[in-house]
Amino acid sequence: MPDLETRLAARPLYLQVRDVLVQRIVVGHWKPGATLPNETQLAQQLGISIGTVRKALDLMEVERIVTRRQGRGTFVNDYASAETTFPFSMxxxxxxxxxxxxxxxxxxxxxxxxxxxxxxxxxxxxxxxxxxxxxxxxxxxxxxxxxxxxxxxxxxxxxxxxxxxxxxxxxxxxxxxxxxxxxxxxxxxxxxxxxxxxxxxxxxxxxxxxxxxxxxxxxxxxxxxxxxxxxxxxxxxxxx
The missing domain is CATH 3.40.1410.10 (Chorismate lyase-like)
Structure with a gap:
């Protein structure tokens, strides 16, 4: 079993999931405006819990990478759209x-x-x-x-x-x-x-x-x- 220092130094799993999902967006696997697979599908694809997927998606929404719409799904933000505000516009x-x-x-x-x-x-x-x-x-x-x-x-x-x-x-x-x-x-x-x-x-x-x-x-x-x-x-x- 890894010692405490090694475990504390490891990147939390939800952040690793966030990185994987973001990389898929960056390389064009999911285009701007596209709908991501639902939480259950992502959890099955990645072999992790739905709770970990949800935590990663929550962070991505805070970062304005995606938008989650109740009952409709999770969408990749299209920054060229007039509906998407620039995060550093004050x-x-x-x-x-x-x-x-x-x-x-x-x-x-x-x-x-x-x-x-x-x-x-x-x-x-x-x-x-x-x-x-x-x-x-x-x-x-x-x-x-x-x-x-x-x-x-x-x-x-x-x-x-x-x-x-x-x-x-x-x-x-x-x-x-x-x-x-x-x-x-x-x-x-x-x-x-x-x-x-x-x-x-x-x-x-x-x-x-x-x-x-x-x-x-x-x-x-x-x-x-x-x-x-x-x-x-x-x-x-x-x-x-």
């Missing part, structure tokens, strides 16, 4: 409804990573990055300007309008699962470019959001620096 209206805004691409270029960009994205200096500059509008007014950098080696398949991409959908399109995000928030004065894009006076205080999003395997997928001037929006964080 802007809401004053009624508490999440908003993303209309994304308008300004430029898309391929650049060599600088030392700082390489460090933030876990790349080597000079590695190819995709740089997307865009603004977001809500109710006809720009409220955010963004500069997004993505390591080119992870993204070889693109939507027709890359300028308005949703990272979760773009990642899913490239067989990648979004994991977590780290974000830094501070206040900075608007420079000339941001003032023009957001329709404010130069020097106006803006909310700066500096965020890196990682994959399920801890690879940095996107470094985004956004400048925001909230008129009809608010930045809302909920802790669970």
């Amino acid at each position: 802007f809401h209206n004053f009624e508490g409804q999440r908003i993303s805004g209309t994304k308008i691409g300004r430029s898309i270029t391929r650049v060599a990573a600088s030392a700082e960009e390489a460090a933030r994205l876990g790349q080597r200096r000079g590695d190819e990055l995709i740089r997307v500059e865009r603004v977001r509008a809500h109710h006809g007014q720009n409220f955010m300007s963004e500069v997004c950098l993505l390591p080119a080696k992870y993204f070889t398949r693109f939507p027709e309008d890359l300028g308005s991409y949703r990272l979760s959908a773009l990642a899913q399109h490239n067989s990648i699962l979004v994991g977590r995000a780290d974000e830094r928030v501070d206040i900075v004065p608007a420079n000339g470019c941001d003032a023009t894009e957001l329709g404010v006076a130069e020097g106006t205080p803006l909310l700066r959001l500096d965020r890196v999003i990682f994959s399920d395997h801890e690879d940095a997928l996107e470094w985004r620096v956004a400048h925001c001037f909230a008129r009809n929006e608010r930045y809302l964080v909920r802790f669970n």
Whole structure:
């Protein structure tokens, strides 16, 4: 019988099941929007208890990988669907409804990573990055300007309008699962470019959001620096 230290170091079975199910989704065994086999079928396929399967699916729902609908089954979330919200979108209206805004691409270029960009994205200096500059509008007014950098080696398949991409959908399109995000928030004065894009006076205080999003395997997928001037929006964080 394994000693206590070995048993404690072992990954819990429900997490191993979660990893198996997620891998099947990533490789396309179950496509976005597809229905997973029911708990009994999964338990039989994997040779485990229904309770372990249920615990794995509960976690996957918390992670927004799947959606469970009572009496209908468990569905793979389709991140390209307008019905699926991006887990790291923090802007809401004053009624508490999440908003993303209309994304308008300004430029898309391929650049060599600088030392700082390489460090933030876990790349080597000079590695190819995709740089997307865009603004977001809500109710006809720009409220955010963004500069997004993505390591080119992870993204070889693109939507027709890359300028308005949703990272979760773009990642899913490239067989990648979004994991977590780290974000830094501070206040900075608007420079000339941001003032023009957001329709404010130069020097106006803006909310700066500096965020890196990682994959399920801890690879940095996107470094985004956004400048925001909230008129009809608010930045809302909920802790669970």
